[in-house]
Amino acid sequence: MATTIDKVPLTPRKAIVLTGKHAVLIAASLIALFPLLLIVSTALKTSDDVMLNPFGLFSSFSMENLETAWNVGGFSNYVVNSLLLAVPSTLLVVVLSTTAGYAFARLPFPGRKIVFNLVVLGLLVPFFTYMIPLYFQMRGMGLLNSLVGVNLVLTSTGLAFGTFFMKAFFSDLPGELEEAARIDGASEWQIFARVMLPLVGSSMGALAVFTFLQNWNNFLVPLLYIPNGSFRPLTTGLYLFLGGRSVDIGPLAAGALITIVPVMVLFIALQRQVMQGFLSGAVKG
Amino acid sequence: MTQTLLTPASAAHTRAAGAGGRPRPFTAATRRNQARLGILLAAPLVVVMAVFFFFPLLNAVYYVFVDFRGVNANPPFVGLRNFTELAMDPNVWAAFSHNLVWIAIGTVAPLTLGLLLAVLVWSSGKWTGFYRVAFFIPYLLPHVVIGVVWAWIYDPSSGWFNELLKMVGLESLTTGWLGDPNTALLAVLGTAIWATTGFVFMILLAALQNVDIELVDASRIDGAGAAARLFYVILPQIMPVFLMVTTLTLVGGFSVFDIVFIMTGGGPDGASEVLGTYAYSRAFQLNRISYGTTLALTITAISVPIALFVNRLQGKLSNQNGSV
Numbered sequence: 224m225a226t227t228i229d230k231v232p233l234t235p236r237k238a239i240v241l242t243g244k245h246a247v248l249i250a251a252s253l254i255a256l257f258p259l260l261l262i263v264s265t266a267l268k269t270s271d272d273v274m275l276n277p278f279g280l281f282s283s284f285s286m287e288n289l290e291t292a293w294n295v296g297g298f299s300n301y302v303v304n305s306l307l308l309a310v311p312s313t314l315l316v317v318v319l320s321t322t323a324g325y326a327f328a329r330l331p332f333p334g335r336k337i338v339f340n341l342v343v344l345g346l347l348v349p350f351f352t353y354m355i356p357l358y359f360q361m362r363g364m365g366l367l368n369s370l371v372g373v374n375l376v377l378t379s380t381g382l383a384f385g386t387f388f389m390k391a392f393f394s395d396l397p398g399e400l401e402e403a404a405r406i407d408g409a410s411e412w413q414i415f416a417r418v419m420l421p422l423v424g425s426s427m428g429a430l431a432v433f434t435f436l437q438n439w440n441n442f443l444v445p446l447l448y449i450p451n452g453s454f455r456p457l458t459t460g461l462y463l464f465l466g467g468r469s470v471d472i473g474p475l476a477a478g479a480l481i482t483i484v485p486v487m488v489l490f491i492a493l494q495r496q497v498m499q500g501f502l503s504g505a506v507k508g
Numbered sequence: 509m510t511q512t513l514l515t516p517a518s519a520a521h522t523r524a525a526g527a528g529g530r531p532r533p534f535t536a537a538t539r540r541n542q543a544r545l546g547i548l549l550a551a552p553l554v555v556v557m558a559v560f561f562f563f564p565l566l567n568a569v570y571y572v573f574v575d576f577r578g579v580n581a582n583p584p585f586v587g588l589r590n591f592t593e594l595a596m597d598p599n600v601w602a603a604f605s606h607n608l609v610w611i612a613i614g615t616v617a618p619l620t621l622g623l624l625l626a627v628l629v630w631s632s633g634k635w636t637g638f639y640r641v642a643f644f645i646p647y648l649l650p651h652v653v654i655g656v657v658w659a660w661i662y663d664p665s666s667g668w669f670n671e672l673l674k675m676v677g678l679e680s681l682t683t684g685w686l687g688d689p690n691t692a693l694l695a696v697l698g699t700a701i702w703a704t705t706g707f708v709f710m711i712l713l714a715a716l717q718n719v720d721i722e723l724v725d726a727s728r729i730d731g732a733g734a735a736a737r738l739f740y741v742i743l744p745q746i747m748p749v750f751l752m753v754t755t756l757t758l759v760g761g762f763s764v765f766d767i768v769f770i771m772t773g774g775g776p777d778g779a780s781e782v783l784g785t786y787a788y789s790r791a792f793q794l795n796r797i798s799y800g801t802t803l804a805l806t807i808t809a810i811s812v813p814i815a816l817f818v819n820r821l822q823g824k825l826s827n828q829n830g831s832v
Contacts, residue, residue, distance in 0.1 A: 244632040251625055252642040255706060258657040259645060261668070265660075277666035315556075323553035330546030331539070338554060345561055347815060349763040351784060352808040355791045355801045356567035357560065359578070379560035382553055405538065411545040440650035442766055447792075458652045462770060465656055472660065479653045486648055494641070497648075501707070502714055 265476035292477035301460035309438040312377035324389025345383025433500025457482040571801040590802040611761030622708030643706035655770035689779035715749035755818040762811035
């Protein structure tokens with residue numbers, strides 16, 4: 224990480240400026256993190272404390288909200304459903320984007336450019352544009368409320384970016400590698416599977432983490448295409464909870480906490496991959 | 509934090525270094541094998557995209573010219589009537605004006621705040637890892653969770669926002685932020701700004717790693733103040749990336765949906781209705797499928813050319829600068 228501070232001893236004026244900078248940044252961090260603290264604190268308070276003392280942060284400790292959300296609120300099911308929706312679609316995105324990305328980068332075939340441009344169109348057109356016709360199409364195909372259908376929709380929403388992302392990495396690989404393998408008698412498939420694929424492993428990892436987070440957080444797709452709630456994931460489950468007649472804040476906070484724990488864990492553990500995914504998503508998109 | 513982040517620049521460098529040799533001319537057999545494997549490897553993607561992206565997209569274009577209400581198998585052809593209805597619908601214009609507010613404030617605020625924070629972190633050098641994590645977390649949270657927690661913060665009686673206002677003596681300003689028609693849109697927008705600033709920050713911070721520090725130091729010695737250094741030395745160097753983020757937030761302002769839908773549903777009484785939520789409610793609550801689709805398609809037709817335009821501008825600039 225490039226640091227930009229010169230190693231000259233600090234003059235008093237510089238020290239004051241630096242302190243001021245950090246004061247602003249710490250205040251901004253507090254604003255950024257406060258809602259998260261509020262979720263954690265509320266989820267871990269006793270339900271009496273939630274009602275009587277809404278402004279107390281970490282003023283009591285109890286697992287009752289988490290237990291209520293998990294056992295009564297249906298969040299144990301929602302977690303399973305979130306996994307059933309996010310994991311297969313993520314795997315599909317990574318596999319299809321990698322194979323297609325390789326083809327678009329290194330295997331010329333007739334019509335390749337047009338097809339690639341059409342795929343990239345998916346980066347420009349928001350999901351929102353075609354979500355309504357897709358609903359009726361899914362209904363016609365009998366894919367509403369089905370795991371297969373919703374997984375395929377989630378997959379399709381990630382493919383444009385995934386292909387773009389993987390193509391960039393395959394294009395970067397030196398052509399000599401391919402040539403050498405070809406001279407050694409490797410088939411085109413072997414060049415892909417044995418020579419090139421192992422070189423983009425970390426990019427595939429970054430894409431997987433990024434896609435998983437997107438699919439785990441996705442709200443609109445399950446909202447629209449699981450109307451009967453048979454495989455309701457955490458996001459729409461939480462929304463349903465929010466729309467309930469009497470909103471019980473404690474268990475709601477617990478549900479929110481259950482929803483974001485995997486996101487936080489992934490982010491902290493795989494920061495580099497997550498940031499790489501999000502940044503290149505923006506920079507290349 | 510020990511990991512280093514792959515900045516766009518370092519990615520560009522590895523790419524430049526790696527893409528050295530173009531493959532030599534292939535034999536016909538190699539070319540044939542490549543084409544065969546290429547089609548095979550691209551086919552699954554093409555099939556999924558065709559069924560779940562292109563087909564519904566083409567269907568959307570079809571819906572626009574008929575009056576489909578969800579049940580009629582053969583909807584009547586209505587020509588451009590959906591568009592004329594749209595142009596005459598005062599609710600559409602009200603929603604559109606909310607989108608314009610969203611685009612203006614929702615672009616300027618995160619860009620200003622994100623730039624400010626990025627420059628502060630970049631120039632102070634310490635605890636970069638912590639700030640990066642702290643500022644980026646809001647962007648990673650699912651919108652439902654963001655909506656839930658900010659609904660508490662905005663709560664009229666037990667919300668932190670009013671409590672904070674009381675603490676600083678601004679009790680007269682307290683209100684039920686999401687339930688008050690005067691503040692609902694701005695309150696949701698405030699939440700969105702909170703969520704996106706970290707993203708802008710991250711991208712700009714990555715771009716700042718490529719800024720020529722000697723140029724900044726030289727201008728400091730020449731007596732340029734902090735503001736002058738920012739506007740005349742730093743900002744021009746990261747302009748391509750800055751424009752790119754602008755595109756993203758602009759387009760986001762047109763197609764905003766989730767966060768409004770979750771927090772207010774467009775209410776109270778349409779006070780925070782945006783084009784997205786209006787299209788959704790026409791289509792799925794009133795079964796005006798064609799009408800809702802027309803609206804959604806119109807939003808895209810407006811926003812995509814803007815995105816392409818800024819994108820082209822960005823391309824030109826980055827060619828000039830030769831970096832990023």
